[in-house]
Amino acid sequence: MNINQERIRLMEIDLRNVFQLQFLDIEDESHLHAGHAGAATGGGHFKLMIIAPxxxxxxxxxxxxxxxxxxxxHFPTEIHALSILALTPSESPHAG
Structure with missing residues (x-):
């Protein structure tokens, strides 16, 4: 398991402790920011989609x-940048 996979696992645990997750997707986008000044700190760049009541x-x-x-x-050591899409279950594209 690489370092950012471990970071994602730990972020998921913390989110599950706070929210009743209907859906969670955390993507590592760190590779898109290689060479960016903030990437030098070692924190990852992540994209998060979360659906919770x-x-x-x-x-x-x-x-x-x-x-x-x-x-x-997790800030700023593990996460340098975070893009968030936060929806309610009724706003979810998965709502049915």
């Missing part, structure tokens, strides 16, 4: 803050 009634800023709060201990 806790986002009901929250705007995007509050949803992102909730995700950042859940992953706070």
């Amino acid at each position: 806790e986002f009901d009634g929250l705007n995007q800023v509050k949803r992102h803050r909730a995700v950042y709060a859940a992953l706070n201990k």
Whole structure:
């Protein structure tokens, strides 16, 4: 398991402790940022899609803050950059 796969595993554990996840996908996009000044710190670049009922009634800023709060201990060492798509189950493309 490479270092970013381990980081993803630990992020998933922390997100599961806070949210009742309907869906979670964390992609490592670090390879797209090789040579970027922030990449030199060793933190990874990740793209996150999360679907959870806790986002009901929250705007995007509050949803992102909730995700950042859940992953706070990972910044800035493990995570340098994080792209977030946070949806409620009713907003999910998987809603049926």
